[in-house]
Amino acid sequence: MTPDPLNRLVAQLAKLPGIGEKTAQRLAFHILRAPGEYAAELSQAIREVKEKVHLCTRCFSLTDTELCGFCRDSKRDERTLCVVETFADLMALERTREFKGRYHVLHGVLSPLDGVGPEQLRIKELLERLGDGRVEELILATNPDVEGEATALYLTRLLKPMGLRVSRIAQGLPMGGDLEYADQATLAKALSARREL
């Protein structure tokens, strides 16, 4: 008979994505046997992430202060705004260290099939944010799938009349990615969008 507290931990861990019952058991034993304060620190970290991390009131990325680091950083160019679907997409763009503007996280895409319309996304907040006239250019970095495209087109329809420059990130083959491994539809698109050298 395994003790109930252990069973409870296994049950909670097994709810995590990508974690099966066996892995949950291994993790639980690991936590149990880990030396020092590990278990206490882990539980505190878990509690704090819930208590302290919330959405930035301006760009809706994640933060533990009122405004996130991107919004507070005065070295970032406030004239350029990059619109992304999720915080994970924002992180991916950040890893390039290329983009020096600000962000806006929509928290999803327009998807009638999933019951997500403009009201479910942070679109109203985006428009309000643009009211102060400081943003000049928007980069729409939603994913190149059906819903991502539709969302970008929708935003374009709202933003263009406001006199803003609106651009869409380019799509095609990943750099360094082998042609060999690209799917045929992506390759076909890349072929038809070829450019002269």
Add this chain to the structure above:
Amino acid sequence: MRLLSLQVRDFRNLSQVSLAPSEHATIAVGQNGQGKTNLLEALYLLATLKPLRAGRLSELVRWGTQSARVVGRFLLKGAEREIAVEVGGGVRQAFVDGKKAASLEDYFGGVSVVAFTPDDLEVVKGGPDARRTFLDRAVFNRFPAYLKESREYGRALKNRNRLLRAGPVEPAYLEAYDETLARAGARVYVRRRALMAELGPRARATFEAIGRTPEPAAYGYHPAHLGEVDFATADEATLAGALREALATRTRRDGERGFTSVGPHVDDVTVTLGKRSARAYASQGQQRALVLGWKIAEIENLEAALGFLPLLLLDDVSSELDPERNAYLMNYLSASGAQVFLTTTDGSLVRGAAAEDSLWLGVRAGEVTSAGAVLESSSV
């Protein structure tokens, strides 16, 4: 491309089959309901990962068992590859040389198959849905990217229909989906047009060669309700623009019906004989000859595009053709040099496609045995 060996386990009524097909004709003979079509269906799944007959994947698993498995060793571009497909729990998984194959596309590039069934023979007189499926199968075979492209169109269409049914929405929202649908739809138009441009003339010539009908045949694809645009020459962006316009003018009506009434999903393939609709006027024999012309053209066209012949699966087609047209088909098959799998209830119907090196199989209650001794005195 050649199939060197085939193993089937618990697929429909086939509990265990293992065979080394002929380089040319492999002929499965058996009474009704014994498992002949099931054998072809297993092969079709292996080559395309799609079911041949409509329905759910779970239907493919033999009753009382958990999973079905089909394995084939192929000679592809000089290399031997083992391709396997497992179906179980409502999903299917492909393996190439024992490794899970991540995407369908890797897989599609190598193996190519054309299936020909009695249902196909009815396609001229049947409904537009069947004709679109018939057309799209040919487009998938010719342009592997079409699989993903047509799925994108389907997804955009479902989204737009849902939006229409949701009642009045902000115009910009609907327009955004109109534009997305129009772009995806233009891609489908361009693919279908490209296929028909290659296939149409070939099919017409083949139909003429099949003979006995003096009027010329024509095979065409013309999108419905697309307005003034010159479909034959317009570029993709122009087609997208025309479709967007057509969507916009129909918004109200579509909204009332909750259904998008223009786009590739409502188009039809037109087949005419002497400029008249074959569906309305051609005899049954002529209609079947028209399909035969198309199918042979499809095979020839793929050979020209791929540089090798696709695998051919013919399910009981001979019994539905009159003797003369059947003879034409059998002669074509044996002259083409293609690797072909035929099923029939009557071996004599397909003798014209057979040769010394044919493999004759007997199919009975899900058991497949080499029937060489019975049907072909010279071999075994």
